[in-house]
Amino acid sequence: MIGKVLRGSRVQGLIRYLYGPGRFNEHHDPHIVAGFDDASALEPEALADGRRDFRQLETLMQQPLALLGDRNHPRPVWHLSLRAHPDDPILSDAQWADIAAEVMDRTGLAPRGDADAVRWFAVRHADDHIHIVATLARVDGGRPKVWNDGYRIRDACRTIEDRYGLRSTAPADRTAARRPKRAEVEKAVREGRTEPARTVLRRQVQTAAAGARTEQEFFDRLAAEGVLIHKRLSQHGPRPVTGYAIALPGDRTSSGQPVWYSGGKLAADLTLPKLRRRWSAPGPPRPVGPRIGSSAGPRSGAAGPRAADYQPVSGRHLSGRSARAVLRSAVRQAADQARTGEEFFDQLHRAGVLIRQRFSQTHPGQITGYAVSLPEHTGNDNELIWYSGGRLAADLTWSRLTHKWNGDVRQPRSDSHALDLSPDERQAIYQDAARAATYATGQIRRYTVINPHAARDACWAAADLLHAAAQATGNVHLRRAADAYDRAARAPFGRIPQPTSAGEGLRTAARILALAGRIRVPVTNAFAALTQSLITLVATITQLHRARGQDPQEAAARLTTAHLRRSNAVPATPGDAPWLIAPASPQPPAKIAMCDFPSSWTATTARHRADSNKPKHSDQPQPSKTKMPRR
Secondary structure: EEEEEEEEHHHHHHHHHHHHOOOOOOOOOOOEEEEEOOOHOOOEEEOOOOOOOOOHHHHHHHHHHHHHHOOOOOOOOOEEEEEEOOOOOOOOOOHHHHHHHOOOOOOOOOOOOOOEEEEEEEEEOOOOEEEEEEEEEEEEOOOOOOOOOOHHHHEEEEEEEHHHOOOOOOOOOOHHHHHHOHHHHHHHHOOOOOOHHHOOOOHHHHHHHHHHHOHHHHHHHHHHOOOOEEEEOOOOOOEEEEEEEEEEEOOOOOOOOOOEEEEHHHHHHHHHHHHHHHHHOOOOOOOOOOOOOOOOOOOOOOOOOOOOOOOOOOOOOOOHHHHHHHHHHHHHHHHHHHHOHHHHHHHHHHOOEEEEEEEOOOOOOOOOEEEEEEEOOOOOOEEEEEEHHHHHHHHHOHHHHHHHOOOOOOOOOOOOOOOOOOHHHHHHHHHHHHHHHHHHHHHHHHHHHHHHHHHHHHHHHHHHHHHHHHHHHHHHHHHHHHOOHHHOOOOHHHOOOOOOHHHHHHHHHHHHHHOOOOOOOOHHHHHHHHHHHHHHHOOOOOOOHHHHOOOHHHHHHHHHHHHHHHHHOOOOOOOHHHHOOOOOOOOOOOHHOOOOOOOOHHHHHHHHHHHHHHOOOOOOOOOOOOOOOOO
C-alpha cells in the first residue's frame, strides 16, 4: 500500500472532485467510509434531482480554520490518497475505515480518543483506493504539526500491510531517489522524450560526480554535457557557493523559464555538501620527496607536507601504466596553466601529486629536472615509484617546459578531461578497474562477517564505477545497470559512510575511467574482465543486503546483475563499435535477458530467430556438405 500527500487551499473544490465523475469517468459510487464523526452523519444528502448537498460537510470542515485566523497554514487542506496493490484482495468499507483511522492516528493529526483533533473524512469511489481529507486546524484552536508526515504515513502503510496480509512495500529509509511526478512524465511524452528531465539530470549528475575530483571539475563536466547550471551563493561573508540547481536546455515552463532541479530534489546524496565529502582530502598527502642534488648525496626538500585542495588519486590500486597516464594528465594540465616553475609545482601540489626535484651539481638552487608520483603508489620494496617528466612524455621534460615558459607560449586550457592514451595504457586502466572491483568484493565478504556497516562505503562507491564504466563504454546495458543499482548504493536515511580502502579503490577506478574518456581502441578482453568483476561485486552486495533483510536494496542489486550479464552478449547501441561485445558467456541468461526489453525489439529478435531456423528455399544456392578430397 502506498500513500501520496497533496496540499491545497480550498476544501470545497476537493469535495466536489471526489464526488464527481473524475477525469476519465473512473469514480463509481463515491461515499464516506470514515471520519471524525459517524460516516452516515457526514455523508452529503442526495437531492431529488440526483445532485448532492455539500454545504453541511463544507461548513463542518471550515469551522476550525476560522478559529486559527492568521495562524493558519498557507495551504490548510491536507489530502492523502491511499492505494492498494492490484494483486491485493478487495477490501471492505469497514477495513478501509480502520485503515483511515490508523493512518490519522499514526500521523498525529487525529489520535484515537482525541475529540479535539482535526476534522477529517475518507471517501471511497473505487475498489483499490480511498481519499482522506483533513483541514489542518484543531477544534481546540491548536495548529497541528505536519513536518515529515510522509515518513509516518509510510510506517502506517507497512503496519497495515502486515495486519491485512497485503503486498509488502519498501520502508521510508530515504535510499530511493526522487521519482518523477506525473506532470513530468506526461510532459516528457508530449515532447517526445524517452525519459523525464529529472531522471536524465540525476544520471548526468551521478556520472559527473563519479569522475570529478574537484567541485569545479564537477561543474565543468556538467557544462560539457550541455546542462544549465545555477549556483546558489551565500548571503553572508565572501558569498561562497552553498548549493546548485541544474536544468535541461529544452525543458521550459509555460513562461519560457528553465525548470530547475536542486541536487536534493534528484537524490539524497547529490546535495553539494554531501558531494564535497567525496572530493575533500582527509589529510595532507605524504611529504614531498627528497631533492636529488650534488655528489654529497640526497638532501631533504625544503618543502614539507602540504594539504591537497581535493582528494588525490591514490596509486594503491593502479599499475605502472595507469599511474603514468594519470600523472601525465596532471603534469600536462599543470604545465598548461602555469607560467613559471613555481606555479607549475604549486599546481601539482594542489592536485595531490608528489614531487621530487633534481638540482644542478654546479649551480646550487638551479632545478634541472623533476619526478612525480602518486600517494601509495609503491613497488615490491614498499618504496614510492617515481616518474620523470621525460618518462611521461617527450614534451614534459624540464628543459621543454622551461623553454615554453620563457618564450611565454601558453597553451589554452582544454575543456576535455580525456587522456591521450596508448592502447596498452587503456588496457591497463580497465584491468586496474577490474582488480579494484575484485578487491572490493573480498573486502565486502569480510565485512559481512565481522562488521556489515563497514561495507556501506564500498556499496556506495560501486555506483561511481558503474556510472563511469557506462559513460566510458557507451554500453546501454551498463547504463541500465547503473540506473538500476541506484537504491542499492545508498545508506539508509541519507547517511554518508566512513571511507574504506575498498571504497577508495572503486572511486579511483571510476576517476581514471572518466579521465580515459570514450573507448576508441579495441579492449574486448579487458571489457569482459571488468564486466565479470562487476557481476561478482554486485552479486556479493546482493548477498549483503539479503543478510541484512533489506529487500528493496537486494532487488535493485539483483536487477543490476541481470543487466550486467546482458552487457556481455548484446552490443551497446546500433552502430556502436563491435569490439564492445565481449565473448559470449558459456551460460547466457536467455530468458532473463528478454524480461524488460521493449516489445518491438523482442518481436524483431524473435522473428529474426524464426527466419534463421526456416529451411532455405529450393532455388537458393546451398553450401555443399561433401568433403573435398585431400590433395
